[in-house]
Amino acid sequence: MKILITVYRKDSDSPERELDVSGIGLEAAADVVGIPADRLVDVYPLEESQAVALGRLADVSLDLDSYEYFLEAVEG
Secondary structure (H helix, E strand, O other): OEEEEEEEEOOOOOEEEEEEOHHHOHHHHHHHHOOOHHHOOOOEEOOHHHHHHHHHHHOOOOOOOOEEEEEEEEOO
């Protein structure tokens, strides 16, 4: 299972890139968005606090002023 953060510029409807954050694990990703890991089946828009938490866990820098972030788990 891959865990992705999809990045959208705030003024755009097209994704700019995807960040593979699978290294944090499914349980940790699900915990950040507040759902059981077995129910992480949709795309979840990240609130600022969730994006900050995932950025710390995955050791990635997120620009919350310019971008919106969405979490999803995909097969693969």
